[in-house]
Amino acid sequence: MNGLPPFQRLLDEHSGDVLAYLVATVGPQEADDCFQETFIAALRAYPSLTDGSYLRSWLLTIAHSKAMDHHRARARQPLPVAETPERAAHSPAGHPGSDPVWGSVAGLPPKQRAAVALRFACDLPHREIGAALGCSEAAARRNVHEGIKRLREEMA
């Protein structure tokens, strides 16, 4: 038994960030399922967590892994006729009325997509992005930069 706060507090304080991250990476419709999976997995693992100081990064690491699982699962699924294989592996299914920025973020390579989402959907500093994605602060910064550069080119 260590200094971990009640799990409900993680839900209260970080569910907005986790959902924003998932919406930005897997799209609004799939985000709900990934959100449930993220927090249930976190709850299972919670008592054995040894360090209670970076709980937001820890949750986002789990969310990231659930998002990757989701992308892999989608990539294996048979494709709807109208969609091209290249696009289907990344893009959230078409959401009528949803922001066009989704299509572009979803089309980024996985690391850039994750880094851009954490930076702008969750407002995380580079150090925490690195912690969540298991890379250095410098690598996190580079991925955000490259992702934004690419988005800007695409949208120009």
Next chain:
Amino acid sequence: MSKTTDLGDAIGAAARDASDARASELAAEVARRAEADGLADVAYTTADSPFGTLTLAATDEGIVTLGLPNLPTDEILEDLAKRVSPRILEAPGRLDEARRELDLYFEGQLKDFDVPLDWRLSTGFRQRVLREIDRIPFGETRSYMEMAAGAGNPRAVRAAGSACGSNPIPIIVACHRVLRTGGGLGGYGGGLELKEELLRLEGVL
């Protein structure tokens, strides 16, 4: 520079639009599912009472804590995280029966609580004192000395008093029914005023 910010703002705004309203709904769904899957080691809720907001918490064995209105819910949960488990979720369903019984008690329609209790937050002599207190009938009082004797050590009056003071489940384990020899009110964790109110409700005062 400003272009990066604009684009970032657009991503942030789009993600927030889609998620802010939904996040709390989904969080409540997580708590429900955790309860159904047996992952909530402690379930809690808050309940209105004539004396203020109570915090109720239960393990799978029973009610483990009843926080009186003068104790902030956050503090109670912090303490439970340390002493029972950090897997604490707001899952009101587990507390429905306790809430119902408390409502009836406050209306003067219930004399004995039937909800199961989890005694794990007190041990040894303290727990024996509290179990002794739990046998005092509605509307009657006992002295600290009687409680000490009932717990097996008639001379440990002061320890019996501190066991009352540490009672994790007040009202249900009715430590308000314990008075000084001679009838003085003694102490009460929730404030003496509340002790008087409860004794009045039971027709003792």
